[in-house]
Amino acid sequence: MRILTPKKIGCCFGVNRAVKLTEEALSKGVPAYITGELVHNDTITRKLSERGLREVKSINDVKGGTLIIRAHGISPEERAKVETKRIEIVDATCPxxxxxxxxxxxxxxxxxxxxxxxxxxxxxxxxxxxxxxxxxxxxxxxxxxxxxxxxxxxxxxxxxxxxxxxxxxxxxxxxxxxxxxxxxxxxCADIRKRQEDAVKLAQEVDLMIVVGSHHSSNTLKLKKLCHKYNKNTIQIENSKDLKPAELKGVKSVGIIGGASTPDILIEEVKKKLRKIGRK
Structure with a gap:
Protein backbone atom coordinates (compact mmCIF):
# COMPACT_ATOMS: atom_id res chain seq x y z
CA MET A 1 0.00 0.00 0.00
CA ARG A 2 1.35 3.43 -1.00
CA ILE A 3 0.90 6.13 1.63
CA LEU A 4 1.20 9.73 0.43
CA THR A 5 1.29 12.94 2.46
CA PRO A 6 2.21 16.55 1.65
CA LYS A 7 5.79 17.61 2.47
CA LYS A 8 4.51 19.83 5.27
CA ILE A 9 2.22 18.31 7.88
CA GLY A 10 1.28 19.33 11.40
CA CYS A 11 -0.17 22.45 12.97
CA CYS A 12 0.02 25.84 11.30
CA PHE A 13 2.09 28.75 12.65
CA GLY A 14 -0.90 30.33 14.43
CA VAL A 15 -1.77 27.14 16.29
CA ASN A 16 1.83 26.44 17.28
CA ARG A 17 2.18 30.01 18.53
CA ALA A 18 -1.04 29.80 20.58
CA VAL A 19 0.00 26.50 22.16
CA LYS A 20 3.48 27.81 22.98
CA LEU A 21 2.10 30.97 24.64
CA THR A 22 -0.37 28.88 26.66
CA GLU A 23 2.27 26.40 27.79
CA GLU A 24 4.51 29.27 28.88
CA ALA A 25 1.66 30.74 30.93
CA LEU A 26 0.92 27.36 32.53
CA SER A 27 4.57 26.89 33.47
CA LYS A 28 4.37 29.89 35.83
CA GLY A 29 2.23 27.93 38.27
CA VAL A 30 -0.65 30.43 38.50
CA PRO A 31 -4.28 29.57 37.60
CA ALA A 32 -4.89 29.95 33.85
CA TYR A 33 -8.34 30.23 32.25
CA ILE A 34 -9.80 30.25 28.75
CA THR A 35 -13.33 30.84 27.43
CA GLY A 36 -13.57 27.88 25.06
CA GLU A 37 -11.02 25.79 23.22
CA LEU A 38 -7.66 27.39 22.42
CA VAL A 39 -7.81 25.68 19.01
CA HIS A 40 -10.20 23.10 17.61
CA ASN A 41 -8.37 19.90 18.35
CA ASP A 42 -9.33 17.49 21.12
CA THR A 43 -5.79 16.16 21.61
CA ILE A 44 -4.37 19.64 22.18
CA THR A 45 -7.33 20.60 24.38
CA ARG A 46 -6.92 17.51 26.53
CA LYS A 47 -3.16 17.95 26.99
CA LEU A 48 -3.52 21.60 28.00
CA SER A 49 -6.31 20.68 30.41
CA GLU A 50 -4.07 18.04 31.98
CA ARG A 51 -1.45 20.73 32.49
CA GLY A 52 -3.96 22.90 34.34
CA LEU A 53 -5.74 25.08 31.78
CA ARG A 54 -9.28 25.67 33.02
CA GLU A 55 -12.14 26.32 30.60
CA VAL A 56 -14.83 28.76 31.78
CA LYS A 57 -18.10 29.81 30.19
CA SER A 58 -17.58 33.56 30.51
CA ILE A 59 -14.92 36.18 31.20
CA ASN A 60 -16.98 37.02 34.29
CA ASP A 61 -16.01 33.63 35.72
CA VAL A 62 -12.34 34.62 35.80
CA LYS A 63 -11.55 36.02 39.25
CA GLY A 64 -7.75 36.05 39.12
CA GLY A 65 -4.67 34.45 37.60
CA THR A 66 -4.20 34.50 33.83
CA LEU A 67 -6.71 34.65 30.98
CA ILE A 68 -5.66 33.10 27.66
CA ILE A 69 -7.30 34.74 24.65
CA ARG A 70 -8.13 32.02 22.13
CA ALA A 71 -6.43 31.76 18.73
CA HIS A 72 -9.74 32.86 17.16
CA GLY A 73 -9.60 36.27 18.88
CA ILE A 74 -12.20 38.31 20.75
CA SER A 75 -14.09 41.57 20.22
CA PRO A 76 -12.88 44.96 21.55
CA GLU A 77 -15.86 44.92 23.94
CA GLU A 78 -14.71 41.63 25.45
CA ARG A 79 -11.13 42.90 25.59
CA ALA A 80 -12.23 46.00 27.48
CA LYS A 81 -14.10 43.82 29.97
CA VAL A 82 -10.97 41.75 30.56
CA GLU A 83 -8.80 44.82 31.08
CA THR A 84 -11.01 46.01 33.96
CA LYS A 85 -10.03 42.90 35.92
CA ARG A 86 -6.83 42.48 37.86
CA ILE A 87 -5.61 39.56 35.82
CA GLU A 88 -2.77 38.87 33.43
CA ILE A 89 -3.73 38.59 29.77
CA VAL A 90 -1.98 36.28 27.33
CA ASP A 91 -3.19 37.12 23.83
CA ALA A 92 -2.93 33.97 21.69
CA THR A 93 -4.95 35.46 18.84
CA CYS A 94 -3.57 34.22 15.53
CA PRO A 95 -1.78 37.12 13.76
CA CYS A 188 -4.32 32.19 5.54
CA ALA A 189 -1.52 31.22 3.12
CA ASP A 190 -1.01 27.98 5.04
CA ILE A 191 -4.69 27.11 4.57
CA ARG A 192 -4.51 27.85 0.84
CA LYS A 193 -1.46 25.57 0.51
CA ARG A 194 -3.22 22.77 2.45
CA GLN A 195 -6.22 23.05 0.15
CA GLU A 196 -3.99 22.88 -2.95
CA ASP A 197 -2.15 19.86 -1.52
CA ALA A 198 -5.47 18.21 -0.64
CA VAL A 199 -6.85 18.58 -4.17
CA LYS A 200 -3.66 17.21 -5.71
CA LEU A 201 -3.49 14.21 -3.37
CA ALA A 202 -7.19 13.39 -3.64
CA GLN A 203 -6.86 12.94 -7.40
CA GLU A 204 -3.88 10.58 -7.10
CA VAL A 205 -5.08 8.00 -4.57
CA ASP A 206 -7.74 5.34 -4.05
CA LEU A 207 -8.61 6.60 -0.55
CA MET A 208 -8.22 10.08 0.91
CA ILE A 209 -8.00 10.46 4.70
CA VAL A 210 -8.49 13.85 6.37
CA VAL A 211 -7.25 13.89 9.96
CA GLY A 212 -8.70 16.42 12.39
CA SER A 213 -11.47 17.31 14.79
CA HIS A 214 -15.08 17.04 13.62
CA HIS A 215 -15.72 20.54 14.97
CA SER A 216 -12.71 22.12 13.26
CA SER A 217 -13.93 24.46 10.53
CA ASN A 218 -10.86 24.17 8.31
CA THR A 219 -10.75 20.36 8.65
CA LEU A 220 -14.40 20.03 7.64
CA LYS A 221 -13.74 22.21 4.60
CA LEU A 222 -10.73 20.06 3.68
CA LYS A 223 -12.93 16.98 3.80
CA LYS A 224 -15.57 18.61 1.61
CA LEU A 225 -12.93 19.75 -0.86
CA CYS A 226 -11.31 16.31 -1.03
CA HIS A 227 -14.68 14.63 -1.51
CA LYS A 228 -15.30 16.82 -4.55
CA TYR A 229 -12.27 15.26 -6.24
CA ASN A 230 -12.37 11.82 -4.63
CA LYS A 231 -15.66 10.35 -3.45
CA ASN A 232 -13.73 7.83 -1.36
CA THR A 233 -12.81 10.40 1.29
CA ILE A 234 -13.11 9.88 5.04
CA GLN A 235 -12.40 12.04 8.08
CA ILE A 236 -10.94 10.66 11.30
CA GLU A 237 -9.76 12.32 14.50
CA ASN A 238 -6.96 9.83 15.16
CA SER A 239 -5.68 6.36 14.25
CA LYS A 240 -8.24 4.68 16.53
CA ASP A 241 -11.01 5.78 14.14
CA LEU A 242 -9.43 3.91 11.24
CA LYS A 243 -11.29 0.71 10.31
CA PRO A 244 -9.66 -2.11 8.30
CA ALA A 245 -12.86 -2.55 6.27
CA GLU A 246 -12.39 0.95 4.83
CA LEU A 247 -9.08 -0.16 3.32
CA LYS A 248 -10.37 -3.20 1.45
CA GLY A 249 -8.99 -3.15 -2.08
CA VAL A 250 -7.17 0.14 -1.49
CA LYS A 251 -3.69 0.31 -3.01
CA SER A 252 -2.91 3.97 -2.38
CA VAL A 253 -3.86 6.33 0.47
CA GLY A 254 -3.47 10.08 0.78
CA ILE A 255 -3.36 11.71 4.21
CA ILE A 256 -3.77 15.37 5.08
CA GLY A 257 -4.40 17.10 8.39
CA GLY A 258 -6.22 20.24 9.41
CA ALA A 259 -4.37 23.35 10.57
CA SER A 260 -4.77 22.29 14.21
CA THR A 261 -3.85 18.62 13.71
CA PRO A 262 -0.49 17.77 15.39
CA ASP A 263 1.98 15.90 13.18
CA ILE A 264 2.12 13.05 15.72
CA LEU A 265 -1.50 12.18 14.88
CA ILE A 266 -0.60 11.93 11.18
CA GLU A 267 2.36 9.69 12.00
CA GLU A 268 0.15 7.42 14.12
CA VAL A 269 -2.30 7.06 11.22
CA LYS A 270 0.57 6.16 8.86
CA LYS A 271 1.85 3.61 11.36
CA LYS A 272 -1.57 1.95 11.64
CA LEU A 273 -2.00 1.91 7.86
CA ARG A 274 1.32 0.09 7.48
CA LYS A 275 0.29 -2.40 10.17
CA ILE A 276 -3.04 -3.11 8.45
CA GLY A 277 -1.26 -3.37 5.09
CA ARG A 278 1.04 -6.12 6.38
CA LYS A 279 -1.88 -8.35 7.41
Whole structure:
Protein backbone atom coordinates (compact mmCIF):
# COMPACT_ATOMS: atom_id res chain seq x y z
CA MET A 1 0.00 0.00 0.00
CA ARG A 2 1.35 3.43 -1.00
CA ILE A 3 0.90 6.13 1.63
CA LEU A 4 1.20 9.73 0.43
CA THR A 5 1.29 12.94 2.46
CA PRO A 6 2.21 16.55 1.65
CA LYS A 7 5.79 17.61 2.47
CA LYS A 8 4.51 19.83 5.27
CA ILE A 9 2.22 18.31 7.88
CA GLY A 10 1.28 19.33 11.40
CA CYS A 11 -0.17 22.45 12.97
CA CYS A 12 0.02 25.84 11.30
CA PHE A 13 2.09 28.75 12.65
CA GLY A 14 -0.90 30.33 14.43
CA VAL A 15 -1.77 27.14 16.29
CA ASN A 16 1.83 26.44 17.28
CA ARG A 17 2.18 30.01 18.53
CA ALA A 18 -1.04 29.80 20.58
CA VAL A 19 0.00 26.50 22.16
CA LYS A 20 3.48 27.81 22.98
CA LEU A 21 2.10 30.97 24.64
CA THR A 22 -0.37 28.88 26.66
CA GLU A 23 2.27 26.40 27.79
CA GLU A 24 4.51 29.27 28.88
CA ALA A 25 1.66 30.74 30.93
CA LEU A 26 0.92 27.36 32.53
CA SER A 27 4.57 26.89 33.47
CA LYS A 28 4.37 29.89 35.83
CA GLY A 29 2.23 27.93 38.27
CA VAL A 30 -0.65 30.43 38.50
CA PRO A 31 -4.28 29.57 37.60
CA ALA A 32 -4.89 29.95 33.85
CA TYR A 33 -8.34 30.23 32.25
CA ILE A 34 -9.80 30.25 28.75
CA THR A 35 -13.33 30.84 27.43
CA GLY A 36 -13.57 27.88 25.06
CA GLU A 37 -11.02 25.79 23.22
CA LEU A 38 -7.66 27.39 22.42
CA VAL A 39 -7.81 25.68 19.01
CA HIS A 40 -10.20 23.10 17.61
CA ASN A 41 -8.37 19.90 18.35
CA ASP A 42 -9.33 17.49 21.12
CA THR A 43 -5.79 16.16 21.61
CA ILE A 44 -4.37 19.64 22.18
CA THR A 45 -7.33 20.60 24.38
CA ARG A 46 -6.92 17.51 26.53
CA LYS A 47 -3.16 17.95 26.99
CA LEU A 48 -3.52 21.60 28.00
CA SER A 49 -6.31 20.68 30.41
CA GLU A 50 -4.07 18.04 31.98
CA ARG A 51 -1.45 20.73 32.49
CA GLY A 52 -3.96 22.90 34.34
CA LEU A 53 -5.74 25.08 31.78
CA ARG A 54 -9.28 25.67 33.02
CA GLU A 55 -12.14 26.32 30.60
CA VAL A 56 -14.83 28.76 31.78
CA LYS A 57 -18.10 29.81 30.19
CA SER A 58 -17.58 33.56 30.51
CA ILE A 59 -14.92 36.18 31.20
CA ASN A 60 -16.98 37.02 34.29
CA ASP A 61 -16.01 33.63 35.72
CA VAL A 62 -12.34 34.62 35.80
CA LYS A 63 -11.55 36.02 39.25
CA GLY A 64 -7.75 36.05 39.12
CA GLY A 65 -4.67 34.45 37.60
CA THR A 66 -4.20 34.50 33.83
CA LEU A 67 -6.71 34.65 30.98
CA ILE A 68 -5.66 33.10 27.66
CA ILE A 69 -7.30 34.74 24.65
CA ARG A 70 -8.13 32.02 22.13
CA ALA A 71 -6.43 31.76 18.73
CA HIS A 72 -9.74 32.86 17.16
CA GLY A 73 -9.60 36.27 18.88
CA ILE A 74 -12.20 38.31 20.75
CA SER A 75 -14.09 41.57 20.22
CA PRO A 76 -12.88 44.96 21.55
CA GLU A 77 -15.86 44.92 23.94
CA GLU A 78 -14.71 41.63 25.45
CA ARG A 79 -11.13 42.90 25.59
CA ALA A 80 -12.23 46.00 27.48
CA LYS A 81 -14.10 43.82 29.97
CA VAL A 82 -10.97 41.75 30.56
CA GLU A 83 -8.80 44.82 31.08
CA THR A 84 -11.01 46.01 33.96
CA LYS A 85 -10.03 42.90 35.92
CA ARG A 86 -6.83 42.48 37.86
CA ILE A 87 -5.61 39.56 35.82
CA GLU A 88 -2.77 38.87 33.43
CA ILE A 89 -3.73 38.59 29.77
CA VAL A 90 -1.98 36.28 27.33
CA ASP A 91 -3.19 37.12 23.83
CA ALA A 92 -2.93 33.97 21.69
CA THR A 93 -4.95 35.46 18.84
CA CYS A 94 -3.57 34.22 15.53
CA PRO A 95 -1.78 37.12 13.76
CA UNK A 96 -3.65 36.24 10.55
CA UNK A 97 -6.98 36.54 12.39
CA UNK A 98 -5.85 39.89 13.75
CA UNK A 99 -5.16 41.04 10.18
CA UNK A 100 -8.71 40.02 9.21
CA UNK A 101 -10.11 42.11 12.09
CA UNK A 102 -8.12 45.13 10.91
CA UNK A 103 -9.16 44.55 7.29
CA UNK A 104 -12.87 44.50 8.16
CA UNK A 105 -12.59 47.75 10.13
CA UNK A 106 -10.64 49.38 7.29
CA UNK A 107 -13.33 48.51 4.75
CA UNK A 108 -16.02 49.91 7.02
CA UNK A 109 -14.08 53.16 7.52
CA UNK A 110 -13.74 53.49 3.74
CA UNK A 111 -17.52 53.38 3.35
CA UNK A 112 -17.95 49.80 2.14
CA UNK A 113 -20.73 47.49 3.21
CA UNK A 114 -18.72 44.69 4.83
CA UNK A 115 -19.48 41.15 3.70
CA UNK A 116 -17.66 38.33 5.46
CA UNK A 117 -17.49 34.90 3.88
CA UNK A 118 -17.44 32.36 6.70
CA UNK A 119 -19.37 30.57 9.42
CA UNK A 120 -21.46 33.10 11.37
CA UNK A 121 -21.32 30.93 14.50
CA UNK A 122 -17.52 30.57 14.48
CA UNK A 123 -15.57 32.35 17.25
CA UNK A 124 -13.33 34.05 14.68
CA UNK A 125 -16.28 35.61 12.86
CA UNK A 126 -17.89 36.77 16.11
CA UNK A 127 -14.63 38.46 17.05
CA UNK A 128 -14.40 40.23 13.67
CA UNK A 129 -18.00 41.41 13.88
CA UNK A 130 -17.24 42.91 17.28
CA UNK A 131 -14.70 45.24 15.66
CA UNK A 132 -17.36 46.83 13.44
CA UNK A 133 -19.74 49.69 14.23
CA UNK A 134 -22.33 48.68 11.63
CA UNK A 135 -23.89 45.29 11.04
CA UNK A 136 -22.00 43.25 8.46
CA UNK A 137 -23.35 40.49 6.24
CA UNK A 138 -22.01 36.98 6.86
CA UNK A 139 -22.47 34.20 4.32
CA UNK A 140 -21.04 30.68 4.21
CA UNK A 141 -21.39 30.29 0.43
CA UNK A 142 -22.85 31.93 -2.68
CA UNK A 143 -26.29 30.45 -2.03
CA UNK A 144 -26.58 32.52 1.15
CA UNK A 145 -25.97 35.83 -0.66
CA UNK A 146 -29.20 37.85 -0.50
CA UNK A 147 -28.95 40.30 -3.38
CA UNK A 148 -31.72 42.44 -1.91
CA UNK A 149 -29.49 43.22 1.10
CA UNK A 150 -26.44 44.16 -0.95
CA UNK A 151 -25.49 47.78 -1.49
CA UNK A 152 -23.65 49.14 -4.52
CA UNK A 153 -20.33 49.42 -2.67
CA UNK A 154 -19.28 46.15 -1.05
CA UNK A 155 -16.06 45.16 0.70
CA UNK A 156 -15.28 41.47 1.15
CA UNK A 157 -13.06 39.60 3.57
CA UNK A 158 -12.92 35.90 4.33
CA UNK A 159 -12.73 33.68 7.37
CA UNK A 160 -9.01 32.87 7.52
CA UNK A 161 -9.67 29.13 7.18
CA UNK A 162 -12.36 29.28 4.49
CA UNK A 163 -12.35 27.44 1.17
CA UNK A 164 -10.87 29.43 -1.71
CA UNK A 165 -13.30 27.80 -4.16
CA UNK A 166 -16.35 28.82 -2.12
CA UNK A 167 -15.05 32.38 -1.86
CA UNK A 168 -14.73 32.68 -5.64
CA UNK A 169 -18.39 31.72 -6.02
CA UNK A 170 -19.46 34.37 -3.48
CA UNK A 171 -17.50 37.09 -5.29
CA UNK A 172 -19.18 36.15 -8.57
CA UNK A 173 -22.60 36.42 -6.92
CA UNK A 174 -21.86 39.83 -5.38
CA UNK A 175 -20.73 41.14 -8.78
CA UNK A 176 -24.29 40.73 -10.03
CA UNK A 177 -25.38 43.66 -7.83
CA UNK A 178 -22.44 45.70 -6.57
CA UNK A 179 -21.01 48.49 -8.74
CA UNK A 180 -17.85 48.74 -6.67
CA UNK A 181 -16.18 45.80 -4.93
CA UNK A 182 -13.04 45.78 -2.80
CA UNK A 183 -11.59 42.43 -1.79
CA UNK A 184 -9.02 41.90 0.94
CA UNK A 185 -7.83 38.31 0.80
CA UNK A 186 -7.69 37.27 4.44
CA UNK A 187 -7.45 33.51 3.83
CA CYS A 188 -4.32 32.19 5.54
CA ALA A 189 -1.52 31.22 3.12
CA ASP A 190 -1.01 27.98 5.04
CA ILE A 191 -4.69 27.11 4.57
CA ARG A 192 -4.51 27.85 0.84
CA LYS A 193 -1.46 25.57 0.51
CA ARG A 194 -3.22 22.77 2.45
CA GLN A 195 -6.22 23.05 0.15
CA GLU A 196 -3.99 22.88 -2.95
CA ASP A 197 -2.15 19.86 -1.52
CA ALA A 198 -5.47 18.21 -0.64
CA VAL A 199 -6.85 18.58 -4.17
CA LYS A 200 -3.66 17.21 -5.71
CA LEU A 201 -3.49 14.21 -3.37
CA ALA A 202 -7.19 13.39 -3.64
CA GLN A 203 -6.86 12.94 -7.40
CA GLU A 204 -3.88 10.58 -7.10
CA VAL A 205 -5.08 8.00 -4.57
CA ASP A 206 -7.74 5.34 -4.05
CA LEU A 207 -8.61 6.60 -0.55
CA MET A 208 -8.22 10.08 0.91
CA ILE A 209 -8.00 10.46 4.70
CA VAL A 210 -8.49 13.85 6.37
CA VAL A 211 -7.25 13.89 9.96
CA GLY A 212 -8.70 16.42 12.39
CA SER A 213 -11.47 17.31 14.79
CA HIS A 214 -15.08 17.04 13.62
CA HIS A 215 -15.72 20.54 14.97
CA SER A 216 -12.71 22.12 13.26
CA SER A 217 -13.93 24.46 10.53
CA ASN A 218 -10.86 24.17 8.31
CA THR A 219 -10.75 20.36 8.65
CA LEU A 220 -14.40 20.03 7.64
CA LYS A 221 -13.74 22.21 4.60
CA LEU A 222 -10.73 20.06 3.68
CA LYS A 223 -12.93 16.98 3.80
CA LYS A 224 -15.57 18.61 1.61
CA LEU A 225 -12.93 19.75 -0.86
CA CYS A 226 -11.31 16.31 -1.03
CA HIS A 227 -14.68 14.63 -1.51
CA LYS A 228 -15.30 16.82 -4.55
CA TYR A 229 -12.27 15.26 -6.24
CA ASN A 230 -12.37 11.82 -4.63
CA LYS A 231 -15.66 10.35 -3.45
CA ASN A 232 -13.73 7.83 -1.36
CA THR A 233 -12.81 10.40 1.29
CA ILE A 234 -13.11 9.88 5.04
CA GLN A 235 -12.40 12.04 8.08
CA ILE A 236 -10.94 10.66 11.30
CA GLU A 237 -9.76 12.32 14.50
CA ASN A 238 -6.96 9.83 15.16
CA SER A 239 -5.68 6.36 14.25
CA LYS A 240 -8.24 4.68 16.53
CA ASP A 241 -11.01 5.78 14.14
CA LEU A 242 -9.43 3.91 11.24
CA LYS A 243 -11.29 0.71 10.31
CA PRO A 244 -9.66 -2.11 8.30
CA ALA A 245 -12.86 -2.55 6.27
CA GLU A 246 -12.39 0.95 4.83
CA LEU A 247 -9.08 -0.16 3.32
CA LYS A 248 -10.37 -3.20 1.45
CA GLY A 249 -8.99 -3.15 -2.08
CA VAL A 250 -7.17 0.14 -1.49
CA LYS A 251 -3.69 0.31 -3.01
CA SER A 252 -2.91 3.97 -2.38
CA VAL A 253 -3.86 6.33 0.47
CA GLY A 254 -3.47 10.08 0.78
CA ILE A 255 -3.36 11.71 4.21
CA ILE A 256 -3.77 15.37 5.08
CA GLY A 257 -4.40 17.10 8.39
CA GLY A 258 -6.22 20.24 9.41
CA ALA A 259 -4.37 23.35 10.57
CA SER A 260 -4.77 22.29 14.21
CA THR A 261 -3.85 18.62 13.71
CA PRO A 262 -0.49 17.77 15.39
CA ASP A 263 1.98 15.90 13.18
CA ILE A 264 2.12 13.05 15.72
CA LEU A 265 -1.50 12.18 14.88
CA ILE A 266 -0.60 11.93 11.18
CA GLU A 267 2.36 9.69 12.00
CA GLU A 268 0.15 7.42 14.12
CA VAL A 269 -2.30 7.06 11.22
CA LYS A 270 0.57 6.16 8.86
CA LYS A 271 1.85 3.61 11.36
CA LYS A 272 -1.57 1.95 11.64
CA LEU A 273 -2.00 1.91 7.86
CA ARG A 274 1.32 0.09 7.48
CA LYS A 275 0.29 -2.40 10.17
CA ILE A 276 -3.04 -3.11 8.45
CA GLY A 277 -1.26 -3.37 5.09
CA ARG A 278 1.04 -6.12 6.38
CA LYS A 279 -1.88 -8.35 7.41
Missing amino acids: IVRQAQIAAKKLEEEGYQVLIVGDKDHAEIKGILGHLSDKALVVANHKEVDQAKLKYKVGLIFQTTHSVELCRDVVAEVMRVAHEIKIINTI
